[in-house]
Amino acid sequence: MNILYYILIITGAVFYAAGGLGLLRMPSIYTRAQAGTKATTLGTMLTLIGVGVVHPAWLPKILLIIVFIVLTNPVGSSTLIRSAYRSGVKSSVEPAVDDLGPHYEKEAE
């Protein structure tokens, strides 16, 4: 049981460090948001399940936190990136597909 706990929390912490590294090294705000948000969401899920393995009585609250993180973390990141797009932050390369552009041009008219 303890071995499973240690494996889960250390794997989660590796994902935390990878998310931070992606945040530091990625070239533009859009790729940074993807690296940071996805890696840390998975890291939080693994870490919290690891704590739930050694404390089964805490599982309801831990599952509540996991559901909350999985629901709100992508929403917050998406809101932030949409506001960056509307403020005109450029991507590092010219995007091949840009579905949001025509939508906002039409809205501006």
Next chain:
Amino acid sequence: MIANIIFFSLVALGIIFSIVRMVLGKTPFDRVLGIDVINIIITGLLVVIAGILDNPLYLDIAIVFAILAFLETVVFARYLEGRE
């Protein structure tokens, strides 16, 4: 014990990378993204600290912290979007 040290070292690495991005960040959105990532990491850290100290009170703190972190990101995004 050594596993706990590895865990906290990796978490500290993630937080330090995010702080460097907040200091270097060219746009305000980079800085808010750094705060966002730090908040998620701290939520996981609080739950692990609750397990190490064997005190379920920290779980409630983690729930409230997650809610406030989400609100903080959304409010900052809306504020930066409205600013010209």
